[in-house]
Amino acid sequence: MGKCPNCGSKGLFLKTVACRICGKEGCTNCSTYLFAVPLKKEAWYCHTTPCFELFVKKVTDNISPEDMQQSLYARRLPVYGFIHKTIGWDNQIENPNPELFKRLTVEAENIRDALRANKSRT
Numbered sequence: 001m002g003k004c005p006n007c008g009s010k011g012l013f014l015k016t017v018a019c020r021i022c023g024k025e026g027c028t029n030c031s032t033y034l035f036a037v038p039l040k041k042e043a044w045y046c047h048t049t050p051c052f053e054l055f056v057k058k059v060t061d062n063i064s065p066e067d068m069q070q071s072l073y074a075r076r077l078p079v080y081g082f083i084h085k086t087i088g089w090d091n092q093i094e095n096p097n098p099e100l101f102k103r104l105t106v107e108a109e110n111i112r113d114a115l116r117a118n119k120s121r122t
């Protein structure tokens with residue numbers, strides 16, 4: 001029988017996963033699913049809200065003005081692309097956590113709005 005080192009959950013089929021941000025072990029009950037990487041047959045998790053926020057920050061910090069230039073007036077922002085840029089292009093993701101996707105969209109839109117405002121000022 002397995003026991004989760006993070007929340008103490010016990011179960012015969014308990015699946016432990018490493019947090020992709022800090023590396024701590026947790027289980028699928030106490031960790032937050034981020035997305036799947038089908039080519040590597042992996043699912044990425046993080047285990048706390050601060051780790052989730054750190055991941056969001058990592059991705060948004062990585063968005064350069066050049067990245068945004070092409071989508072400055074596009075209806076949809078290439079959120080998948082922003083994630084790939086951070087975690088590596090060989091980690092093609094699928095089924096992102098809707099909450100994560102929403103957060104990254106909002107953050108990216110903020111960056112874009114700032115860029116647009118900057119543009120109209122010059």
Ligand SMILES: [Zn+2]
Nearest residue numbers: 019022047051
């Ligand atoms: Zn963590």
Ligand SMILES: [Zn+2]
Nearest residue numbers: 004007027030
């Ligand atoms: Zn757990």
